[in-house]
Amino acid sequence: MGRKLIKYPIYSITLVLFLIFIILPVLNSIRIAVLDSHFFENINDIGSDIEFLLLKSSFLSAMVAIISTFFGIVLGFLIYKTSVTYRKYFKIILLIPLFISPYILAVAWKDIFLLFFDKIENTNSVLAIIFVHSTIYIPLSILIIGSALVNVSKHIEESALMITGLRKMFTGILLPLIKPAILSSLVLIFIFSISEFSVPAYFGVKVFTTEIFTQFSAFYNYNLAMLHSSLLIVVCVLFLVSERKYIADSPFLSVGTRGKTTKIYALGHYKNTGFSLLVSSTFIMIIFPFLMLIYQSFEKGTDSFVKAMELLVPTFGNSLFLALTGSVFTLIIGFVSAYFSIIYRKILLDNLLLFTFAIPSIIIGISLIKFYNTPYLNGIYSGFWIIIIGYVAKYGFIPAKLLENAIKQLPKSLNEVAIIQGIGFTKRIFFIIIPLILPSIFAAFIINFLFCLSDLGTTIMVYPPGTEIMPIKVFTIMANAPQSLTDSMVLIVFIFTMLIISLLFFIFKKIFTSYNVNY
Amino acid sequence: MSIIKLENISYSYSEENVLEELSLDIKKNKTTYLLGDSGSGKTTILRLIAGLEIPNGGKIFIDDKVVSDDNSIIVPPEKRKTGYIFQDLALWPHFTVFKNISFGLENRKKPDIKKTVFDMLDFFGIRNFAKKFPHQLSGGQQQMVAIARALVLEPEILLMDEPLANLDTKTKTKILHYLTLLKNKYNLTIVYVTHDYKEAIKNADDIALLVNGKIQKENFSTKMIVPD
Numbered sequence: 001m002g003r004k005l006i007k008y009p010i011y012s013i014t015l016v017l018f019l020i021f022i023i024l025p026v027l028n029s030i031r032i033a034v035l036d037s038h039f040f041e042n043i044n045d046i047g048s049d050i051e052f053l054l055l056k057s058s059f060l061s062a063m064v065a066i067i068s069t070f071f072g073i074v075l076g077f078l079i080y081k082t083s084v085t086y087r088k089y090f091k092i093i094l095l096i097p098l099f100i101s102p103y104i105l106a107v108a109w110k111d112i113f114l115l116f117f118d119k120i121e122n123t124n125s126v127l128a129i130i131f132v133h134s135t136i137y138i139p140l141s142i143l144i145i146g147s148a149l150v151n152v153s154k155h156i157e158e159s160a161l162m163i164t165g166l167r168k169m170f171t172g173i174l175l176p177l178i179k180p181a182i183l184s185s186l187v188l189i190f191i192f193s194i195s196e197f198s199v200p201a202y203f204g205v206k207v208f209t210t211e212i213f214t215q216f217s218a219f220y221n222y223n224l225a226m227l228h229s230s231l232l233i234v235v236c237v238l239f240l241v242s243e244r245k246y247i248a249d250s251p252f253l254s255v256g257t258r259g260k261t262t263k264i265y266a267l268g269h270y271k272n273t274g275f276s277l278l279v280s281s282t283f284i285m286i287i288f289p290f291l292m293l294i295y296q297s298f299e300k301g302t303d304s305f306v307k308a309m310e311l312l313v314p315t316f317g318n319s320l321f322l323a324l325t326g327s328v329f330t331l332i333i334g335f336v337s338a339y340f341s342i343i344y345r346k347i348l349l350d351n352l353l354l355f356t357f358a359i360p361s362i363i364i365g366i367s368l369i370k371f372y373n374t375p376y377l378n379g380i381y382s383g384f385w386i387i388i389i390g391y392v393a394k395y396g397f398i399p400a401k402l403l404e405n406a407i408k409q410l411p412k413s414l415n416e417v418a419i420i421q422g423i424g425f426t427k428r429i430f431f432i433i434i435p436l437i438l439p440s441i442f443a444a445f446i447i448n449f450l451f452c453l454s455d456l457g458t459t460i461m462v463y464p465p466g467t468e469i470m471p472i473k474v475f476t477i478m479a480n481a482p483q484s485l486t487d488s489m490v491l492i493v494f495i496f497t498m499l500i501i502s503l504l505f506f507i508f509k510k511i512f513t514s515y516n517v518n519y
Numbered sequence: 520m521s522i523i524k525l526e527n528i529s530y531s532y533s534e535e536n537v538l539e540e541l542s543l544d545i546k547k548n549k550t551t552y553l554l555g556d557s558g559s560g561k562t563t564i565l566r567l568i569a570g571l572e573i574p575n576g577g578k579i580f581i582d583d584k585v586v587s588d589d590n591s592i593i594v595p596p597e598k599r600k601t602g603y604i605f606q607d608l609a610l611w612p613h614f615t616v617f618k619n620i621s622f623g624l625e626n627r628k629k630p631d632i633k634k635t636v637f638d639m640l641d642f643f644g645i646r647n648f649a650k651k652f653p654h655q656l657s658g659g660q661q662q663m664v665a666i667a668r669a670l671v672l673e674p675e676i677l678l679m680d681e682p683l684a685n686l687d688t689k690t691k692t693k694i695l696h697y698l699t700l701l702k703n704k705y706n707l708t709i710v711y712v713t714h715d716y717k718e719a720i721k722n723a724d725d726i727a728l729l730v731n732g733k734i735q736k737e738n739f740s741t742k743m744i745v746p747d
Contacts, residue, residue, distance in 0.1 A: 411607055411609060413605040413606075413607055413608075413609035414609050414611060416569075416571050416596075416603070416605070416609070417603060417605060417609040417668075418611075418622075419571070419596050419597060420569055420570075420571075420596045420597060420601065420602070420603045421597065421622070421623035421626065421668075421672060422597030422598075422623065422626055422627060422672075423597075423622065423623065423626050424626070427626065431622070432611060435613045436611075436612070436613060
């Protein structure tokens, strides 16, 4: 063990830091919950109510996963595999809901539903949550399915088309080939959906995560909250582990220069249908909620909007700083994990990132509070570091996975020839590997930046006084604020996020349009 | 006189035996062809000699010094004085031709890098391509850059993994001619992997025929007639 640690110092240091700062707090929480003197009482308390809530959450998330994946396949095929008009733009536009906080869409859609119904009853609210969550997670499915579709060699499709029709090729060849991606989409969306609590909370629907939040925040029953959390951890980890076991090495998310030889289908008579479907999706997922927020914000003048600006402007700097720092740290840990798991087959860190990714944000938040709220660790607890640690725990897996796939696509020989030439480890990393996967690194950075910027689940649990960020400000105020103020605040966050996305996209295009690495 | 000696080498991958108790002597300053069908273990032998793979059993000697032992690398790849030409050439796509060749030299802090690189480019007649990127070159030019990159570090052994497989006959002949010149100039030992019997018979000093991870024939006559 000692020899191995010396052999891979960067990996070992990262692993040890991750174990100390993130895994230890999570395990500590479980330990406290189990060793609690009321443990058996708490176990007995897990009665039919809790079981019902877990079932309800599971059903809700399963529905979201199925609906999102179905539309992910349809829209992913249209965008990535057909010559539908403006497909390049749809590829970007339809990703937007993934990067804005779920509560933004919840607010907008609740306004829209209230236009049609006087009151949203509980049953309808569940349907509303399924709808809103689906509009949020369809983009994730499009991304996963699209990445898989472009990686299918066009020769495979063409040889099938020589002997059968398009429909049979699609169902008999293409769909089975992207089965791992479909499964990944289902599992990941299930986990995202079951962990998300701001949408159910806003619609006033009691689900498992809102129950945990209530136990912790309202009743201060930490141990019961942790016990409930453990159930959720088990469900999520089981799903993710079985998904991993099934898909083995199949890439589930890639951003890179591959896929240039993918086959593109002309839609012919169905060109307008395809285009209409994409336009309708854009309207439903983005434009309609956006217009509704504008309408509600300015219906009674500009006062609410001005007030919302006053409240939110001071949070912009903090939000950007935390998202930037968070995404840099997640990127570093993601790269270390990806590099060592692909090149040296060191998969422990990768598995730990998967484990913390599967844990709902709210539970990570509770664990961090419990661990760091001591006199010795108060420096972390009362500063912004606790938020960064939360981001790394929750989102470290995403760049790790993206960069794993990018490194996997590099021919092994590019690294090996450098080894034979005596080029040292650091130089190989900075002069060979990083430049070759730079677009993927930048894409991973952007994605994580946006996830950190819109994070609510972890931050709401751990944010120290004075560290005000946009989602927290909106979420804490909207419980008691007039609807127009809530809408205005949400609209501002929406516009702010859109501006950031546009800026990052512009920078990405500017840098990488001529970045042509052919290997 | 042997420069490379493989002694009872075993190597398995995913529980499948690729090489079993294989022994082989490769003579100094000779061109030895490793000949065999796909999956016979030719590339694995090259990678074991280079130190990119660790044998499960047996010993590998270079210049009478043990470089790999049972499950361990004793001399790391960069210190084995070998150059490796990969099948895909492995030219770094984000570096120019000049940078591809000079990168290893910079690392070894060699004096007068510029002159060394241009001398090598001149030898191959590709000085004009110094500022080009690999994807801007033809297949033959890329081969020459890959060979130049390996030789500029003055290796004693050049390991070549079917690098000419995708070239037309004319270019292949030209590059093989360069290789003969370079071999004599630098006193090189070349270990060349191929499945092309005719090429091996024509260019080899020695041939080792591999079948299913075992040497079937070693140093057999290069005058042997090979059926089409």
